[in-house]
Amino acid sequence: MHILIVEDDEQLAEQLVASLKNNGHETDHVGDGEAGEEQASQMAYDVMIVDRMLPKQDGLTMISNLRAAGVKTPVLILSALGQVDDRVTGLRAGGDDYLSKPYAFSELLARVEILGRRVENQNADTTMTVGDLTLDRIGHSAERAGQKIILQPREYRLLEYLMRNEGRLVTRTMLLEHVWDLHFDPQTNVIDVHISRLRAKIDKDFGAPLLQTVRGRGYRLAQPDADGA
Amino acid sequence: MNRLRQMLSTTAVRLTLIYTLLFGLLAVGVVAYVSYNTGQLIFSQIQSTVDEEIAQIARQSRRGGVRQLIPMIERRSRQPGANLYLVADATGRIIAGNVRDLDREILLEEGWQIPPFDYLRFGDVDSESKAIAKVFNLPGGLRLLVGRDIGDAERFRHIVGQASTFSLGLMVLTGLVLWFLVGRRALKHIDSVSRSSQQIIDGDLSQRLPLSGSGDEFDRLSSSLNALIERVEKLNTGVSVMSDSIAHDLKTPLTRLRNRAEAALDKPRDETVIQDIIADADGLINTFSALLMISQVETGARAVQFEEHGLAPILQDVHELFEPSAEEENIELSLTIDAEPTVRCSRELIAQAVTNLLDNALKYGLSADAPRIEIRLFEENGEPRISVCDNGTGVPEEQKQSVTERFVRLDTSRTKPGSGLGLALVKAVAKLHSGKLLLSDNHPGLCAEICLPRTV
Numbered sequence: 296m297h298i299l300i301v302e303d304d305e306q307l308a309e310q311l312v313a314s315l316k317n318n319g320h321e322t323d324h325v326g327d328g329e330a331g332e333e334q335a336s337q338m339a340y341d342v343m344i345v346d347r348m349l350p351k352q353d354g355l356t357m358i359s360n361l362r363a364a365g366v367k368t369p370v371l372i373l374s375a376l377g378q379v380d381d382r383v384t385g386l387r388a389g390g391d392d393y394l395s396k397p398y399a400f401s402e403l404l405a406r407v408e409i410l411g412r413r414v415e416n417q418n419a420d421t422t423m424t425v426g427d428l429t430l431d432r433i434g435h436s437a438e439r440a441g442q443k444i445i446l447q448p449r450e451y452r453l454l455e456y457l458m459r460n461e462g463r464l465v466t467r468t469m470l471l472e473h474v475w476d477l478h479f480d481p482q483t484n485v486i487d488v489h490i491s492r493l494r495a496k497i498d499k500d501f502g503a504p505l506l507q508t509v510r511g512r513g514y515r516l517a518q519p520d521a522d523g524a
Numbered sequence: 525m526n527r528l529r530q531m532l533s534t535t536a537v538r539l540t541l542i543y544t545l546l547f548g549l550l551a552v553g554v555v556a557y558v559s560y561n562t563g564q565l566i567f568s569q570i571q572s573t574v575d576e577e578i579a580q581i582a583r584q585s586r587r588g589g590v591r592q593l594i595p596m597i598e599r600r601s602r603q604p605g606a607n608l609y610l611v612a613d614a615t616g617r618i619i620a621g622n623v624r625d626l627d628r629e630i631l632l633e634e635g636w637q638i639p640p641f642d643y644l645r646f647g648d649v650d651s652e653s654k655a656i657a658k659v660f661n662l663p664g665g666l667r668l669l670v671g672r673d674i675g676d677a678e679r680f681r682h683i684v685g686q687a688s689t690f691s692l693g694l695m696v697l698t699g700l701v702l703w704f705l706v707g708r709r710a711l712k713h714i715d716s717v718s719r720s721s722q723q724i725i726d727g728d729l730s731q732r733l734p735l736s737g738s739g740d741e742f743d744r745l746s747s748s749l750n751a752l753i754e755r756v757e758k759l760n761t762g763v764s765v766m767s768d769s770i771a772h773d774l775k776t777p778l779t780r781l782r783n784r785a786e787a788a789l790d791k792p793r794d795e796t797v798i799q800d801i802i803a804d805a806d807g808l809i810n811t812f813s814a815l816l817m818i819s820q821v822e823t824g825a826r827a828v829q830f831e832e833h834g835l836a837p838i839l840q841d842v843h844e845l846f847e848p849s850a851e852e853e854n855i856e857l858s859l860t861i862d863a864e865p866t867v868r869c870s871r872e873l874i875a876q877a878v879t880n881l882l883d884n885a886l887k888y889g890l891s892a893d894a895p896r897i898e899i900r901l902f903e904e905n906g907e908p909r910i911s912v913c914d915n916g917t918g919v920p921e922e923q924k925q926s927v928t929e930r931f932v933r934l935d936t937s938r939t940k941p942g943s944g945l946g947l948a949l950v951k952a953v954a955k956l957h958s959g960k961l962l963l964s965d966n967h968p969g970l971c972a973e974i975c976l977p978r979t980v
Contacts, residue, residue, distance in 0.1 A: 383829060397809050399802075449844060475845055479876050480810065483883055488848040511799055 296341040296411045300324045301331035301357070302373070303349050311344065314400050315407075328352025335361050340368050341411040344403075347374035347385065355388040362389035369410040371403070382478055401512040405464045412463065423458045426518040428497060428505055430458055437497065444496050449474065453493055457506065457516035466513035490514055530711065537707035544699030548692060555688030559681055566677040570656065571636070577607060578660050578670050590664055594620045597668075607672050608643070608655055614665035622646050623669070631667045634659050640674050654678065713742050729757040769931035770815070773944065777808055814945040818930065821873065821952040830868045835908055835976075836861050838871055839901050842878045846886075850897065855890065857882075860900045865908035865979050869957055874910075874974075877953040880946040881912035881972045888970075890916050906978045915969040924963040950974065 298315055302308040303326045312322045323338070325331050328349040335343060335357075347354040358370055372390040374381055382393040392406050423430040428439045435451045437444040446454065452474045457465060467486040471477050490506065498504040503519030532538070585593040594611065601609045601622035610621035616628040626643035640654040657671020716734050723731045732753065733746040781804040788797045843859040850857035878899070885897045900911045919927055926932045928951040931944040947961070950972070954961045959976040 395813075397812070399806065399809075471845075475841060477841070477845070477875050477879075478872055479879070480813075483849060483886060485845050485849045488852050489845075492848055511802055 296320045296408070297339075298322045298407065298411075299331070299335055299338075299340040299343045299368075301326075301328065301334075301343065301349060301354065302346045303327060304346070310400075311403075314404070318404055320407075326350070328354060328357040332357045332360055335366055335368060336364055342407050343368050343370045344407065345370055345372055345390070347372055347381075355385065355390075358389045371406055371410055373398070373403075399512075401464070402466050402468065405466050405469060405513060408463050409460050409465070409469070412460070423455070425458050425461050425516060426503075426505055427501075428458075430455060439497055439501055442500075446496070449489070450493050450496065453489060454497065454516075457514065460516070462515065462517045464509050464513050464515050469513070535710075537703055537710075540699060540703035540706060544696055544703065547699070548696055551688070551692050551695060555684070555692070559684045559688070562684060563677060563681055566674075566680070567656070570672040570674070570677070571658075574607065574658050574670050574672060578658055578668070581668060581670070582660060582662075585662060585668075590662065590666060593662070593666075593668075597621055607670055608645070608657060610669040610671075611662075612667045612669070614667075619666070621669070630657070631659055631669060634661050637671070643671075645673075710742075717742075717746060724753060729753065729760055766930055773931050774808065774811065777804055777811075780804055781808070811945065814949060815930070818945060818949050818952050821949065821956050830870055832866055833869055833871045833874070834864060834866050835869075835874070835901055835910065836864045838875050839878060839899055839910065842875055842882065843899055845879075846882050850886065853886070853890075853895075855886065855895045855897055857897045858899065860898065860902075862900065862902035863908065864901075865903060865976075867908055867957075867976055867979055869976070873953045873956065877950040877974060878910060878912065880950050881974075884946055884972070885912055885914040885916070885970075888914075888916055890914070904975075908976045908979065909973055910976075911971055911973040913966045913969060913971040915966060918965060918968055918970045919963060921965070927963070928961060947972075 298320050300308055300311050300315075300322055302311065302324070305326070308324050308326070312324055315322050323334065323340075325334050326349075329351045331343075331345065331349070331354075332352065345354045345358060349357070352360075354372060354374075358372070361368075369391045370389065371392045371394060372385040373394055373396060374385065375396045381395070385393045391410055394403060394406060421432050423432065428437060430437050430451075432455070435446060435448070437446055437451075437454060453470065456470065456473050468480055470486055470490075471480075490508075494504070494506050498506055505516055505519065507515045507517065509515055532541075581593070581596065584596060588596075597609045597611055597620045600606060601620075606622060608621070608623055610623040610626070610631075611619045612628075612631055613619055616631060618624075622645055624644040624646050627641060630637050630641055636656070636658050638656055640656050642652040643655055644652060653673050653675055655671045655673045657669050660668045660670070662668050713736065720731055720733050732750045735743050735746055735750075737743070781801060784797055784801045784804060788794065788801060791797060839859060839861070843857065847857055882897070882899070895915065897912065897914045900909075900913070902909055902911075923932075928947045930948045951961045954974050954976070957976055959974060962971075962973040962975060964971045964973065
């Protein structure tokens with residue numbers, strides 16, 4: 296993916312550039328809001344990572360200017376501000392996702408990769424398929440290897456989110472955000488238990504597991520052969 | 525000198541000065557007006573008497589001629605309290621009357637001599653007196669002067685002048701004394717207040733502004749300032765206690781983190797060490813986020829957006845989130861909804877608070893057999909309440925207050941994971957919603973109750 300980083304902290308930006316490059320992404324970096332606006336309007340990026348507080352023009356203004364100019368590139372806002380309501384203002388200004396500092400790089404990477412894919416998946420069909428697992432988006436049920444699987448409403452949403460982001464890492468925080476609409480980190484393993492229940496339904500009685508745990512980071516739903524697992 | 529300048533610059537003193545000045549000016553005006561009018565009145569009285577007398581004399585001298593005039597003048601001159609009379613011939617020689625000498629020029633012109641002139645009276649030794657007079661030409665070149673000594677009028681004017689000067693002086697003096705007293709009192713008060721303030725500024729927050737006990741506006745001001753200082757002192761103590769706790773509570777995980785990083789240097793291939801380092805760092809980040817969030821919620825600095833939310837759906841979401849974990853640990857987690865209030869709140873914060881309570885209940889609230897956690901939503905006197913009760917070991921009565929403070933943990937050995945910030949956040953969230961957090965005994969176990977204000 297081609298990613299634009301708008302961040303005034305040189306060290307942090309360098310680190311981001313290097314880590315994203317390691318994960319196979321191409322990056323450009325600018326250090327202030329005006330340069331960011333110019334760069335983003337001249338070149339088509341897959342994702343922008345924008346710090347909220349920037350010199351010359353703050354991140355939110357920059358984003359709303361770009362949105363007003365018709366630039367639709369997905370934006371991940373980074374902020375050192377607290378979490379209570381900044382997320383709401385950030386998203387209202389036209390951001391697509393919000394991450395507050397300090398963040399784990401794996402969290403940022405997971406979010407960026409999903410943001411970059413968002414456009415492709417927007418016009419999804421009434422069914423979704425990963426390997427031999429099919430999700431019926433109208434009947435809210437699943438089927439694997441011809442066997443029907445009954446899902447609780449929350450399990451359906453969990454599976455739907457995982458399948459929509461097939462092959463991508465999703466973190467616990469992302470699951471909590473998208474499936475429960477809660478934007479904080481429950482310190483306990485609540486998400487893990489939900490995942491293991493889902494796993495019991497979709498993986499237990501079948502051959503190769505689809506739902507993988509990425510240790511210390513989150514989960515990934517993928518075809519077994521795609522990942523060699 | 526400096527003190528005088530300081531005193532001159534106080535409001536009380538300035539006001540006194542302005543009042544004294546205005547009052548003095550007014551008084552001077554009144555006195556001037558009164559004495560001028562008095563003088564005018566006396567003058568016009570004198571004038572009309574003299575006019576009348578000249579008319580009489582003129583009438584009689586026309587009838588009796590000059591021969592009768594002289595004795596008449598002499599007679600009138602000798603009467604006690606007589607006016608001034610003078611008859612002179614064309615050369616200015618005095619023929620009759622009670623005036624011994626005067627400036628002869630006066631006689632040259634007929635009519636009133638208004639500016640008072642000097643004259644000498646028979647019987648007076650040397651002292652000249654002042655008078656006003658009218659000159660009248662008689663047939664045969666004789667001139668008649670009838671006038672009146674204005675000594676009495678002058679004396680009267682003098683007395684009035686003296687009296688007013690005296691009273692004016694007294695007024696100004698009283699004003700000055702008042703000014704001095706008022707100014708000094710105000711200054712003394714302000715001085716002592718600024719001395720105390722200086723001590724407070726220098727860091728002695730236990731200092732309070734002095735009160736005179738009179739309950740005047742100075743006292744009222746001082747006591748509100750004292751309340752302010754008290755709040756600052758409290759906050760300040762809170763801050764220093766907190767930074768102590770932060771330092772203390774972060775030192776351990778930081779040390780652990782550092783030592784693990786060192787271990788990772790020795791065994792670069794050991795993934796578990798790196799995982800531990802990440803876990804430690806995450807723990808620290810979580811602690812910081814929680815601290816930040818508490819202080820944000822506590823200060824209310826960033827206005828949290830409140831919206832109308834039903835409490836029941838929020839609790840259902842949280843219950844549903846935790847239910848599998850509880851089941852996994854064989855804990856009976858129940859949700860009872862006895863009321864369905866709609867409250868202006870932050871869904872996020874309420875959910876976070878309940879989550880924290882559940883975290884605690886799952887961590888500490890477990891008794892050996894049949895652990896049970898009950899979430900309940902109900903109303904008491906129309907006030908919505910959310911309670912999370914467990915049947916675990918509970919919190920000793922004397923610690924129910926302190927556990928809601930930051931970094932206070934019952935588990936002093938700190939073997940269980942946790943930052944000691946959970947209940948502090950719940951308390952802050954309750955407070956932000958104008959409610960409170962109540963901890964009570966569940967016999968056995970703990971009941972934590974978030975009480976929200978009555979919905980309108």
